[in-house]
Amino acid sequence: MRLNGSCHCGKVRFTLDSHTPQPFMRCYCTVCRKTAGGGGYAINIMGEAATLKVTGRRQVTCYRALAEQVEGGGDRRGRSHMRRYFCRHCASALWGADPRWAEWVYPFASAIDTPLPKPAEVVHLMLDFAAPWVEVPRGPRHRRFQRYPEEAIIDWHQRRGLTVP
Numbered sequence: 001m002r003l004n005g006s007c008h009c010g011k012v013r014f015t016l017d018s019h020t021p022q023p024f025m026r027c028y029c030t031v032c033r034k035t036a037g038g039g040g041y042a043i044n045i046m047g048e049a050a051t052l053k054v055t056g057r058r059q060v061t062c063y064r065a066l067a068e069q070v071e072g073g074g075d076r077r078g079r080s081h082m083r084r085y086f087c088r089h090c091a092s093a094l095w096g097a098d099p100r101w102a103e104w105v106y107p108f109a110s111a112i113d114t115p116l117p118k119p120a121e122v123v124h125l126m127l128d129f130a131a132p133w134v135e136v137p138r139g140p141r142h143r144r145f146q147r148y149p150e151e152a153i154i155d156w157h158q159r160r161g162l163t164v165p
């Protein structure tokens with residue numbers, strides 16, 4: 001599935017291919033909710049890094065949190081492995097990338113213009129770091145994790161037959 005994305009001011013546009021476009025993971029970690037999550041969380045999906053094409057690349061800049069601020073630590077220079085890319089004009093969060101999983105890129109669902117499927121189930125993760133005012137939904141469609149779930153994004157899609165060509 002080809003996904004189109006953009007920042008709010010329009011200086012950055014991007015496309016990528018994704019077999020796993022369900023926006024089912026809500027991350028409540030401090031970095032996601034401060035930088036991209038007005039509702040107290042951010043939603044990332046996953047696509048193939050090799051297919052990422054960016055117009056306005058020079059307007060894109062990157063934020064790397066300090067390793068001590070993130071679950072799981074970081075590199076030797078004390079930075080988070082995850083790079084969070086955003087537009088330097090309008091501050092829209094665009095995508096994340098982690099060199100440890102270089103074949104994937106993790107666009108913020110908020111930056112995607114292509115209509116995404118409505119997920120049948122929502123996974124709430126990093127709840128140990130959720131803001132106290134956030135109401136995390138309960139019910140059969142909602143699964144909660146204090147840290148990361150064990151099931152990877154691709155396995156979640158495969159188990160439900162939701163991968164797309």
Ligand SMILES: [Zn+2]
Nearest residue numbers: 007009087090
């Ligand atoms: Zn912009």
